[in-house]
Amino acid sequence: MSDRMQIDDPVLWPYWEAAQRHELKVQRCQACGHHQHYPRPFCLECDHDALDWVAVSGRGTVHSVTTVHIQLLPELKPPYQVALIDLAEGPRLVAGITGPACAIGDAVSVVWRERDGLPPLPDFTTVA
Ligand SMILES: [Zn+2]
Numbered sequence: 001m002s003d004r005m006q007i008d009d010p011v012l013w014p015y016w017e018a019a020q021r022h023e024l025k026v027q028r029c030q031a032c033g034h035h036q037h038y039p040r041p042f043c044l045e046c047d048h049d050a051l052d053w054v055a056v057s058g059r060g061t062v063h064s065v066t067t068v069h070i071q072l073l074p075e076l077k078p079p080y081q082v083a084l085i086d087l088a089e090g091p092r093l094v095a096g097i098t099g100p101a102c103a104i105g106d107a108v109s110v111v112w113r114e115r116d117g118l119p120p121l122p123d124f125t126t127v128a
Pocket of ligand 1: 029030031032033034043044045046047048
């Protein structure tokens with residue numbers, strides 16, 4: 001889950017700028033209102049190129065989850081979970097799971113994982 005290439009992409013700067021404030025933002029199309037993630041220079045629904053950045057609730061549902069058992073990065077000690085999260089606003093994103101193991105369908109909420117020299121990453125944790 002290296003994000004160095006993404007951080008260097010100007011399309012993603014508003015995303016990382018918001019992350020510095022622990023604010024999860026996605027793009028919303030000015031023409032059709034579609035929310036999307038990952039960020040792109042145009043709307044995936046209608047191809048319009050006027051997109052706003054809007055804060056989302058940080059709440060979602062686990063669409064799919066897997067457990068990683070091998071060490072891929074020095075800072076991530078296995079085992080840990082990586083999930084596809086369906087945000088309440090619609091977009092789906094990949095994120096790590098912090099706290100108790102989660103299962104498909106679980107309600108989750110964003111928590112921020114601090115990193116040395118890089119913007120914080122949105123992880124998710126199960127909520128009651
Ligand atoms: Zn659109």
